[in-house]
Amino acid sequence: MGRYKYDRFKGRFSDETIKAIISDLKGTADFNEEDYDWTLLDIRVKRANKAQRHRFADTIRKLEEYMNNNPENEFEFNEDGIFSNHLITVREFSKITGRNRKTVEDWMRKKLISYIDRGRSYYRLIDIEKAIEELKKNISHQQL
Structure with missing residues (x-):
């Protein structure tokens, strides 16, 4: 099957x-x-993947909690030229949310969350605010 x-x-x-x-x-x-x-x-x-929706909701909750507890992080302009103060690495994203690093990279590959690629010698950075928006959008699409 x-x-x-x-x-x-x-x-x-x-x-x-x-x-x-x-x-x-x-x-x-x-x-x-x-x-x-x-x-x-x-x-x-x-059939809608209810487990996936719950993982997204849990991830969103943990990211919002992190943002509330850490109002200032790394200050940079993201790829759209918008000022962001919540940029984290894949490793940090994984640690904050409790998601496996491979899961986070899979979400990035599937364009469920976007990232900023700094080249070979730098880490890929994830804008927390943008990631939350994208995950919320995916939850609403799965509920249709």
Whole structure:
């Protein structure tokens, strides 16, 4: 079986809904409306990853707690030229949040959190405020 869990829903839908689905599918290659029985639809929907949402929420809580306890950190301009005073390394992010360093790097690779790359001789820096915004955005997208 696959890595993700899906739920299936069988049901009858209004003519308007069926027409909307058909018009959306017409843009795909090799689609012929006459090949299908439109009286009963079987819909498969990917189940939301609740554990991932909870990890994000826990990470956000720990980062906000850290910011409140450390109002001044390293002062620099981030990649957008915006002044930030909460820049931390991947190692510090991992220590603050309790997340494995590989998890943090995986989130960075998947663009769930952005970072500033200072080149080979420097560390990658994460802007805490921006990371919190991005994680909150990902929680809201997963709840849809």
